[in-house]
Amino acid sequence: MQTGDAPEQPESARKTALYGTAVPADRQRELLTDGDVPVAVYGLGKMGLPLAAVYAETAGNVIGVDIDPAVVETVTAGESHVVGEPDLAELVAEQVRQGRLDATTDGPAAAAEARVHVIIVPTLLDEENEPNLTTVESVAADIAAGLSPGDLIVAESTLPPGTCRDVLQPFLTAESGLDSEEFGLAFCPERTSSGTALRDIRGRYPKVVGGIDDESTRAAALVYDELSANDVHPVADATTAEAVKVFEGIYRDVNIALANELGRLADDLGISVREAIETANDLPMCQLHDPGPGVGGHCIPYYPHFLLSRMDEPMALTRTARAVNEAMPAVVVDRLERELAAVDADLDGASIAVLGITYRPGVEETRASPALGVIDELRERGADVAGVDPLIDPADYGARSLSIDEFESSAVDGAVVVTPHDEFGRIDWDAAEPMVVVDGRDATELEETTHRVYTLAGSRRGRPPRPGTRSASGEGDASPTDAVGGESDDRRPSEDAGDDAPSGSAANRTGGGTDVQG
Ligand SMILES: NC(=O)c1ccc[n+]([C@@H]2O[C@H](COP(=O)([O-])OP(=O)(O)OC[C@H]3O[C@@H](n4cnc5c(N)ncnc54)[C@H](O)[C@@H]3O)[C@@H](O)[C@H]2O)c1
Numbered sequence: 061m062q063t064g065d066a067p068e069q070p071e072s073a074r075k076t077a078l079y080g081t082a083v084p085a086d087r088q089r090e091l092l093t094d095g096d097v098p099v100a101v102y103g104l105g106k107m108g109l110p111l112a113a114v115y116a117e118t119a120g121n122v123i124g125v126d127i128d129p130a131v132v133e134t135v136t137a138g139e140s141h142v143v144g145e146p147d148l149a150e151l152v153a154e155q156v157r158q159g160r161l162d163a164t165t166d167g168p169a170a171a172a173e174a175r176v177h178v179i180i181v182p183t184l185l186d187e188e189n190e191p192n193l194t195t196v197e198s199v200a201a202d203i204a205a206g207l208s209p210g211d212l213i214v215a216e217s218t219l220p221p222g223t224c225r226d227v228l229q230p231f232l233t234a235e236s237g238l239d240s241e242e243f244g245l246a247f248c249p250e251r252t253s254s255g256t257a258l259r260d261i262r263g264r265y266p267k268v269v270g271g272i273d274d275e276s277t278r279a280a281a282l283v284y285d286e287l288s289a290n291d292v293h294p295v296a297d298a299t300t301a302e303a304v305k306v307f308e309g310i311y312r313d314v315n316i317a318l319a320n321e322l323g324r325l326a327d328d329l330g331i332s333v334r335e336a337i338e339t340a341n342d343l344p345m346c347q348l349h350d351p352g353p354g355v356g357g358h359c360i361p362y363y364p365h366f367l368l369s370r371m372d373e374p375m376a377l378t379r380t381a382r383a384v385n386e387a388m389p390a391v392v393v394d395r396l397e398r399e400l401a402a403v404d405a406d407l408d409g410a411s412i413a414v415l416g417i418t419y420r421p422g423v424e425e426t427r428a429s430p431a432l433g434v435i436d437e438l439r440e441r442g443a444d445v446a447g448v449d450p451l452i453d454p455a456d457y458g459a460r461s462l463s464i465d466e467f468e469s470s471a472v473d474g475a476v477v478v479t480p481h482d483e484f485g486r487i488d489w490d491a492a493e494p495m496v497v498v499d500g501r502d503a504t505e506l507e508e509t510t511h512r513v514y515t516l517a518g519s520r521r522g523r524p525p526r527p528g529t530r531s532a533s534g535e536g537d538a539s540p541t542d543a544v545g546g547e548s549d550d551r552r553p554s555e556d557a558g559d560d561a562p563s564g565s566a567a568n569r570t571g572g573g574t575d576v577q578g
């Protein structure tokens with residue numbers, strides 16, 4: 061990496077700069093959409109490739125940078141290595157074919173050409189849950205090596221609030237030799253979900269833009285006004301924009317923790333908490349989320365730590381929410397152990413299948429997946445653990461691999477539904493030997509089968525977790541063996557009167573935890 065004087069800038073480059081020039085805004089828009097403003101996108105992963113492709117269809121002059129030569133080779137061949145994103149393969153192929161999108165491993169060379177630099181590499185946590193910015197800093201070093209006056213840097217990677225102001229701007233200034241007023245820097249958070257990346261980037265939600273100074277905000281807002289069909293929402297500064305993204309994640313984590321805390325009351329109350337939650341959400345001001353076996357993915361479980369380790373304030377609520385959600389896999393296994401005990405079976409030595417290892421149905425991502433916690437907990441308690449997942453190989457995660465067909469025919473003692481992939485809809489539960497099922501997501505309909513089912517937090521249709529345990533006194537859960545009232549071989553659930561309960565249909569019902577879907 062170089063330190064020292066800024067590279068000499070040709071006249072043509074100055075004309076296509078978006079930051080701090082006298083070029084009128086309308087002309088800047090023309091230059092951008094006519095392909096006269098070279099853009100570099102650093103990081104061509106699950107979010108970076110869709111973002112680079114949308115930049116290419118808008119600006120027509122994009123180079124994607126990735127340290128992984130295989131990724132670069134794939135993209136330069138006009139192919140997408142990212143799966144599960146509708147229309148992405150076609151868009152990449154088209155943009156590469158038209159010469160609007162290319163890729164390289166040479167970050168400094170791309171930076172020297174580009175006038176707009178977009179950072180979309182991962183931000184990680186270290187073993188102590190401290191944010192680890194080394195990847196972002198290594199991209200910043202590449203950018204600094206080719207930074208020219210008038211360049212605009214856009215960070216889309218989620219960052220701890222204050223990173224643009226306190227880390228990136230001083231670093232870029234020191235490494236490029238430019239003054240801080242000579243280049244723009246803005247934080248413009250990615251508001252996308254896996255599986256809907258193109259739709260989201262093209263404008264599903266307003267685009268938040270916060271610059272390190274007003275001119276950075278203006279220049280970034282101009283770019284995203286062209287890129288996104290939705291509104292651009294400028295905020296006071298980069299730190300505010302960084303906070304927006306982290307707050308969104310903390311909001312989700314805390315609210316899911318609340319749902320999980322309430323969901324755990326279902327046994328004590330002898331009701332379906334899911335039904336109570338859905339009904340409470342009739343009120344638009346009530347947006348309770350969905351209880352479940354925990355919170356996974358590379359976003360929500362991580363973002364609280366972007367503040368927790370850095371603030372003087374205790375942040376007790378955020379901290380507790382994280383702990384509540386992290387405890388859920390153990391809660392699920394507790395419930396399984398109890399249900400097994402009710403049929404005189406022991407978890408130690410039992411064979412248990414975990415259904416769904418990825419953190420979300422249909423998304424090939426296992427980071428922080430609750431299923432990993434469930435597998436660990438089961439193994440610690442002596443179970444023989446198998447896994448069923450259509451997207452990944454459970455053997456990579458400590459569980460024996462079972463296909464759906466093998467699951468149906470292998471006599472396991474129990475199953476835990478963690479992530480309800482669509483493919484599980486074709487499981488023929490009647491074909492399987494009777495087992496104890498803990499359904500963490502209310503994703504099965506097993507009342508008419510020989511299986512003994514425990515639905516975490518109860519069913520949406522009003523059935524309490526364990527059929528036949530509805531109890532006005534709340535005693536239904538006091539003694540597992542009493543509560544189920546079963547003989548050791550009695551795994552058939554009793555009649556479920558609750559399933560016909562009205563589920564409510566208020567038009568103004570809020571979606572709670574599912575409000576980001578669809
Ligand atoms: N995936 C999501 O759902 C999502 C949603 C919102 C925000 N984000 C944000 O986007 C960021 C990127 O996420 P992703 O899912 O695309 O990650 P990813 O792990 O799928 O891909 C990251 C890519 O960056 C490349 N890379 C690593 N270091 C590099 C470097 N120094 N220079 C160039 N390339 C480098 C990797 O080779 C990889 O291809 C996340 O950290 C997060 O801040 C992601």
Ligand SMILES: CC(=O)N[C@@H]1[C@@H](OP(=O)(O)OP(=O)(O)OC[C@H]2O[C@@H](n3ccc(=O)[nH]c3=O)[C@H](O)[C@@H]2O)O[C@H](CO)[C@@H](O)[C@@H]1O
Binds near residue numbers: 250252319349573
């Ligand atoms: C603020 C927000 O929502 N952001 C989304 C989120 O995307 P995601 O795919 O990581 O998030 P989810 O699908 O919500 O799930 C996470 C985990 O929580 C479990 N869950 C969820 C809701 C619920 O009520 N009860 C639960 O138990 C679920 O099973 C899963 O394990 O982060 C991305 C990166 O920041 C964002 O871009 C994207 O907009």
